[in-house]
Amino acid sequence: MTIKFDLNDLQAFRAVAESGSFRRAAETIRITQPALSRRIDKLESALNVKLFERTTRQVSLTTVGRAFMPQVERMLDDLDLALMSIGDAGSSRMGTVTVACVPSAAYFFMPRAISGLHQRFPRIRIRLFDGSASHVSAAVASGDADFGVSFSGNLSPEVEFESLLQERYVIACRRDHPLARRKTVTWKEAYTHDYITLDKSSGNRLVLDRALADFTPDKPSICETRHVTTLIGLVEAGVGIAAVPSIAMPPDPHPLLAAVPLREPEVARNVGILKRRGRTLTPAALELEKLLRETRLDSAGD
Known part of the structure; x- marks a missing residue:
């Protein structure tokens, strides 16, 4: 037939x-x-x-x-x-790329990469799923996402991780806050001020709980939230200060916000690309992955 x-x-x-x-x-x-x-x-x-x-x-x-x-x-x-x-089939390349990404990495990496992909291959569509680290890992493991951008730690066994950059945690505060004039601040000093934190569903909370297992603040947080973007919004509103990954901060200089590196201990996390083991990326996904690596290199040189 x-x-x-x-x-x-x-x-x-x-x-x-x-x-x-x-x-x-x-x-x-x-x-x-x-x-x-x-x-x-x-x-x-x-x-x-x-x-x-x-x-x-x-x-x-x-x-x-x-x-x-x-x-x-x-x-x-x-x-x-x-x-x-x-040959160069870019002018006719089509397809859809689905990327799972933690919000802070989405804010830092994705706009430039998506813009670059659209300029080079206007017929490729991008679906961006921004969720928690556990949701990103699950989406990659299940195949719902072509690949993910998240940080290492607590990944599904089916997922492999390749680091793009290491970033440290900083205190986010308003420019009129006493800590804004400091070059660095210790965790103990920071948590004498009113502070906001992430709840236990957050991957960032897991990173910090592990790194600060031997440290207990003198007083509890005044508020807990689930997402770093909400956390920064509360800081901007003057509710308190917060420990956040550096790439989650708006570009400096910002009219209202300042970022102060934290020490004793210095806490960092590795941000990178998550792929399902044994899965070959589609041509469209390969192009976006390439642009993400270029974004990392460009940012390193800024």
Whole structure:
């Protein structure tokens, strides 16, 4: 039996599956919506199956369509890899990259990398999942994310880690706070002031609890929160000071915030790329990973 469909039909299928819309899919692959519909009809007729459930409001994959999707992605990615080996296919490169990233690394690394990827390969789409370190590790281990950007420690056994940089923890405070004029401050000194901390669901809290196992503050925190970005917002509002990873701080100089390195002990964490063991990245994911490494090098030189 001969099945009559071609590469264009598979690209149309992937575009509709990823966008959930015939209109958006047609815009992505730059054809008219009727032409896109004809490609999908041709593919369904060739396979003698229904790949999409269509309503007036949404388009979703059928059970058969969901099973077919990974095979299509694999075929198109293999073709993209072959094209990369024989020439520059950047102008036509498509696909979607899903990256799981802790919020502080997302703030520091991702904007420049995503912007660079879009400029070089405008037809590649990026999904950015920002979550806790445990959620990032789980997304990479399960295959829900192509790769992740997080810090080492408590990773799933299926995940391997490659360091991009080491960063130290600093005290975030307002510029009108007494500690803002210091060049360094000890943990003991810092925690004599009103301070905010992260709750036990945070990966950063785990890093600090391990590093400061022998240190007990003289008084408890006045507030706990889950995310570093919320923590910094509370500092900016004047609620208290907080220990945060240095890359989470806004660029210096900031009109309201200052960062003071912490010592006794100096606490650092390794930030890097997480990959599932044995998984080969798609061409689109490889391009984004390359840009993240370039971002690390550029930042090191700043």
